[in-house]
Amino acid sequence: MDSLERLLKEYQLKNAEDHSRRHFLRNCTLGLGGIALGSLVHGCDRGVAQAPWYTPNRALNPLSVLPAPFAPKVKSVIYLHMVGAPSQLEMFDYKPELKKLHNQLCPDSLLEGKKFAFIRGRPTMLGPQANFVRAGQSGNWVSDYLPHFQKVVDEVAFLKAVKTDQFNHGPAQLLMHTGSPRFGRPSLGSWVTYGLGSENQNLPGFVVLSSGGTPDAGKSVWGSGFLPSVYQGVQCRSKGDPVLYLKDPKGIDRNLKKQLITAINDINFKTYAQQKDPEILTRINQYEMAYRMQLTVPEVMDINTEPEHIKELYGVAPGKESFANNCLLARKMVEQGVRFVQLYDWGWDSHGTDHSTAVDLGLRNKCREIDRPITALLMDLKQRGLLEETLVVWGGEFGRTPMQETREGKTMRYKGRDHHGEAFTMWMAGGGIKKGAVYGETDPIGYQSISGSVSVHDVQATILHLLGFDHETFTYDFQGRPFRLTDVHGSVIKQILA
Amino acid sequence: MQNLFDLIGRLHPLVVHLPIGFILLGLLLIHYVPKNTGAEKVLPYVFFWASIASVASFLTGIIQYLQEGLSLDDVRLHLVFGLLTTLLCMLFYIKLKGATWLEKIAPRWWGWALFVSLVATGHFGGNLTHGEDHLTEPLPTALKTALGISSPPDAPLLIDPEKLEASMWFDDVVQPLLQQKCVSCHNAEKQKGKLALHRLESFQKGGKNGALIDVENPEKSLLWTRIHLPITDKKHMPPKSKTQLSAEEIALLQAWMGIGAPVAKTLAEAAVSPEILQAFYPPTQNHLMRFAELPSPSATVIQNLQNQGLLIAPLFKNSNGLKISAINWNAFTDKDINALASLAKNIVLLDLGNTQITDAVFETLQTFENLVDLKLDHTLVKGNSMEVLEQHAYLESINLVSSAFAVENLSKLYSFQTLEKVFLWDTPAAKEIEKSNLPQDKIQLFDFGEELLPKLPSDGIVY
Helix, strand or coil, rough: CHHHHHHHHHHHHHHHHHHHHHHHHHHHHHHHHHHHHHHHHHCCCCCCCCCCCCCCCCCCCCCCCCCCCCCCCCEEEEEEEEEEECCCCHHHCCHHHHHHHCCEECCCCHHCCCCCCCCCCCCCCCCCCCCCEEEECEEEEEEECCHHHHHHHHHHEEEEEEEEECCCHHHHHHHHHCCCCEEEEEEHHHHHHHHHHHHCCCCCCEEEEEEEECCCCHHHHHCCCCCCCCCCCEEEECCCCCCCCCCCCCCCHHHHHHHHHHHHHHHHHHHHHHHHHHHHHHHHHHHHHHHHHHHHHHHCCCCCCCCCHHHHHCCCCCCCCCCCCCCHHHHHHHHHHHEEEEEECCCCCCCCCHHHHCCCCHHHHHHHHHHHHHHHEEEEEEEECCHHEEEEECCCCCCCEEEEECCCCCCCCCCCCEECCCCCEEEEEEEEEECEEECCCCCCCCCCCCECCCCCCHHHHHHHCCCCCCCHHHHHHEECCEEEEECCCCCCHHHHHH | HHHHHHHHHCCCHHHHHHHHHHHHHHHHHCCCCCCCCCCHHHHHHHHHHHHHHHHHHHHHHHHHHHCCCCCCCHHHHHHHHHHHHHHHHHHHHHHHCCCCCCCCCCCCHHHHHHHHHHHHHHHHHHHHHHCCCCCCCCCHHHHHHHHCCCCCCCCCCCCHHCCCCCCCCCCHHHHHHCCCCCCCCCCCCEHHHHHHCHHHHHHHHECCCECCCCCHHHHCCCCHHHHHHHCCCCCCCCCCCCCCCHHHHHHHHEEEHCCCCCCCCCCCCCCHHHHHHHHCCCCCCHHHHHHHCCCCCHEEEEEEEEHCCEEEECCCCCCCCCCCCCCCCCCCCCCHHHHHHHHHHEEEEEECCCCCCCCHHEEEEHCCCCCCECCCCCCCCCCCCHHHHCCCCCCEEECCCCCCCCHHHHHHHCCCCCCCCEEEECCHHHHHHHCCCCCCCCCCCEEEEEEEEECCCHHEEEE
């Protein structure tokens, strides 16, 4: 009886919180003004206005499907991010001139006015450590670090001169994924899920898988910023159970659990009706999503159910944390209608401080780890007809210098390269992409672009374009002004579009 | 002296209002003379001053024309009617003074002729100062199209890749570009820096800093320099506050100057690298755009189907073409497709993958005449009776991955009208594709088989 009274008292107190003198006064003063304001600023939620016969109710389901403003070329994205910044000079950007300059002292003209993350003093030039071949019918250059990838090079469009103004990992990763080098903006995947919703009601719309560790910028690179948090990336564990606590606890069956969740959500929805805080919707949605995921996730996230030849194709390592597993999972998820799959692979920061970060040793092993899985991913998507409607993006947060790193001015034991954002390589493949295209060119030592320089915002504008958005009008109102993923920058890179 | 002439020329727009006043007063007097007031005696006096003012207007006009370097083509009609008005004025004055050889024409007719001539002069003069679309511009667009008045000529430049042999460098490429980005400040009336870019002759003439193009050293051309100066530079063109040339437009102008700035040559005769022109080709329309105009589907039907678990959404915002997917309804059977019948014309993308459907669905699919993309993967569909789809006008892609698609139905695919891609991976038919004699090129039958990536000897090496 005591506990019942306590509960009643707590309920009354909780209720009273919303009915204080301040609430009364505020309702008196703001209420009327609010009504007037409501008619003035209607349409703040730009995501919802649609054809009159299509009225998805985002208050009931914040992930309901919204059509893109323009006819889209792809419906899903798989974004492969090599955390640490892979060396373009050992993978895709072939620079025979640099080989000739190997070990020569770097001239002043390349150092004047430049800031490096680690290079001090006068470094020497470091020739490419890989051998390059012209691969495929397009004859695009690929290094022998990626022997399998040569097979699918014709599917890919290269951007050889991407430029970023950030030369430290964290800010550069934030810029790449949120359009700003500082915290607080929504990530690309969040924007897309907010703008398009999610097709499979039993899976999240934006899934993040990582191998090797979390990116330097932390979980903000898949955060939702000022968008409602229901649009943030859902990180699945890469080892063991992908999602924890999916099994029903002992003695509780699914029906009982359903009743429990329904009751909680009803209460939450009442609070939402009162306070209109979108975070409450997020909460409701998470309960429901978790309940539905119990059925689908064990199936979708289990790579063991795949046939043997597919596992071999990707080179998966069941039970371990591996990029290959994540690539296979990415395909399975896109097949199931997941909107945005973000993969992070750690270990690409080839400074040459030790064996694992040497461009002739460790980097080579890293390339091995992604070569087969990425090739397999592209081929597998293609044979299933999914590559037509999926965009695969590959890249890092910046590139690496054509100079040998001289950390603190000292000569280093291993061959390594410093951070370099002025020109690096990314590629895209899939629907709407011009196969075998190359856009952008760097100078003979791969230091700066000589044509076709594109910015990080250009890359983002292009991704949004393929999904059916105009990056300039795709906005969200926050703190009194509309925000865009590309801020005030960016233009679509038409040269790589089919 | 030069300055004085300049000033006199610039007074033309002021002076012209004097004869207008006199003539209108005179016309009123001709048509309505108050009785017994003797007002008709004023008439010669009015037209005397009208004549004087007309001559003054005409002379200032001529001076302005010579001073400001306007082209004769632009001012011709204004000049002709101005002269006519002046002459009519003077002749009428002579008649009023009693010249017998002009007696036969009644004053009424003089009046009408003067009126028409005056209005015409004013109209063509107004076109010069305010632009030809001054009066039509505020009209509603619908009325403008009805009247056949085209939109202002500052539409972005488009180059038709099919007509490179017929497109002239200046008229079809450079001029539209200048029109869009330069002419608002460099035209017949407004000639900043004494430069007009609205027609070839004035373009070739250049401005106060000389000719725009240096054929010998294109990089030293004035035009080249000005568009390449940093935007913060005062001499950068277009000025900072105006719409800038895009990178593609700069590349195009640069390429044009690079090949000697040909004027009357076609794009095919004097060629530049195709990538430079490509940026101006009409945008390739996404193939789904054509379904924007379908009749709008019923909201209640859609609501019902959504409640049953079908994913239905417009292809894109404001499209009446539909994308329908059974991704959340794995129990979907042949019977359930009947519910889609009333949306038949709207369905463009249909995904029935991973459902319980069989070959019986083709009967209903036959009525979905706007289908572009059909997914029947992971189903029991064998492909029997799928030939009913072969007349579909837009069907581009069929996904039959992991279905029961049978080898005997393979040849049917070749009589489909528009089919481009068929995905047959992991079907009974897939294994037979290589053995069969079917042409591989007409339809892409994607199937990599199971031996996708052979192991390389280097695969196991750890560095």
